[in-house]
Amino acid sequence: MSQDPKWDSWRSRWFELRYKPAGMLAFMLHRLTGLGLVFYLFLHLAILSKLGGGPESWDSFLALVRSPLISILDGILLLGVLFHGLNGLRLTLIGLNLGLRWQKASFWVILVLSIALAVWGSAGLWILNK
Amino acid sequence: MVSPTTISLNVRIRRKQGWQDFHVTLPASAYVLDILEEIEKQDASLLFRHACHHASCGSCGLRVNGRERLACVTPLAEVARAGRPLRLEPLRNFPVIGDFLVDFSSFTGGLDGVDMPLVRQAEATSVDDHAYVRFENCIECGLCVSACPIAGSDPQYLGPAALAAAWRSLEEPRQSNPAGLIALVDGEQGVWRCHAAFECTEVCPSNVNPAGAIMALRRLLLSRERA
Numbered sequence: 073m074s075q076d077p078k079w080d081s082w083r084s085r086w087f088e089l090r091y092k093p094a095g096m097l098a099f100m101l102h103r104l105t106g107l108g109l110v111f112y113l114f115l116h117l118a119i120l121s122k123l124g125g126g127p128e129s130w131d132s133f134l135a136l137v138r139s140p141l142i143s144i145l146d147g148i149l150l151l152g153v154l155f156h157g158l159n160g161l162r163l164t165l166i167g168l169n170l171g172l173r174w175q176k177a178s179f180w181v182i183l184v185l186s187i188a189l190a191v192w193g194s195a196g197l198w199i200l201n202k
Numbered sequence: 203m204v205s206p207t208t209i210s211l212n213v214r215i216r217r218k219q220g221w222q223d224f225h226v227t228l229p230a231s232a233y234v235l236d237i238l239e240e241i242e243k244q245d246a247s248l249l250f251r252h253a254c255h256h257a258s259c260g261s262c263g264l265r266v267n268g269r270e271r272l273a274c275v276t277p278l279a280e281v282a283r284a285g286r287p288l289r290l291e292p293l294r295n296f297p298v299i300g301d302f303l304v305d306f307s308s309f310t311g312g313l314d315g316v317d318m319p320l321v322r323q324a325e326a327t328s329v330d331d332h333a334y335v336r337f338e339n340c341i342e343c344g345l346c347v348s349a350c351p352i353a354g355s356d357p358q359y360l361g362p363a364a365l366a367a368a369w370r371s372l373e374e375p376r377q378s379n380p381a382g383l384i385a386l387v388d389g390e391q392g393v394w395r396c397h398a399a400f401e402c403t404e405v406c407p408s409n410v411n412p413a414g415a416i417m418a419l420r421r422l423l424l425s426r427e428r429a
Contacts, residue, residue, distance in 0.1 A: 080221075081216070085268070085294075085354075088268055091267070091269045093401065095398065095400025095403075095413070096400070096404075098398075098399070099351060099397055099398070099401075163397075163398055166398050166417060167420055168420065172414055172417055176400075
């Protein structure tokens with residue numbers, strides 16, 4: 073613990089996962105993935121701007137995309153998209169007072185499903201890129 | 203194995219000037235409120251509130267290791283961690299008067315705003331053979347507001363306790379001004395500000411389920427718009 077209670081309090085709210093119920097974990101992950109997707113949108117636009125640099129610029133970028141590191145990053149992106157999208161559906165249903173009693177279970181189902189699909193999808197991308 | 207009869211632990215208390223450490227030895231069967239009373243013997247300037255000692259008055263709410271709890275019914279053995287100090291802090295999202303004393307004016311004002319006087323009924327209400335949930339289970343402890351991430355980012359938000367009270371008022375046929383109440387909960391600081399983190403329901407010591415009430419209110423508002 074630091075000597076600053078305000079910092080400790082803020083850190084425990086956002087970074088201490090112990091005692092956090094499923095609903096709060098979903099709340100945090102939804103925001104984290106949302107921010108990540110906004111960051112990716114700008115990154116995507118920056119990458120597309122390479123098309124303006126001609127075929128050579130684009131081809132060198134494609135060579136980079138085929139590296140295993142990019143496949144891992146693709147997997148993380150896919151995980152963020154899947155979790156954010158599926159949790160958005162979960163929140164819509166909960167917000168309509170539908171399936172309230174399964175709100176905790178549905179978070180874990182969505183998390184596991186997102187991880188499984190992201191692993192499967194990124195492995196597929198890596199195989200296609202080889 | 204023989205259970206220890208006493209627990210010795212370091213307690214870290216959040217005060218205006220920063221963290222202050224204390225050391226206490228208490229029976230293993232003690233509660234967090236006993237810690238505060240023990241520390242008060244060491245430092246009489248410690249400010250905290252308590253009354254009933256059995257989760258009825260709602261006055262001893264605080265955060266234990268970052269989590270909202272009622273000090274009177276939180277067993278020490280449940281929250282003490284070996285080798286680590288027990289961290290005690292006042293509730294969030296309320297102005298701190300001193301140590302564990304927080305200003306509840308906005309909280310009680312919110313309950314007044316939704317026509318929920320601070321009066322409890324002894325029996326559950328039943329009208330037309332329909333059993334109504336008693337919102338009066340709420341002990342006005344403020345734990346839900348402290349745990350709510352939206353109340354933390356927007357002090358104008360009506361908050362889980364007031365919205366649950368509003369749902370109770372609307373569910374209760376004796377409500378005198380349903381149109382005004384519906385307009386209030388449908389407003390900018392009403393049910394649509396909730397982001398469904400369910401922290402309020404998790405920490406509620408009386409099983410009021412404020413998040414469930416908020417979602418029920420949303421459903422009610424949508425069905426009224428459709429009609």
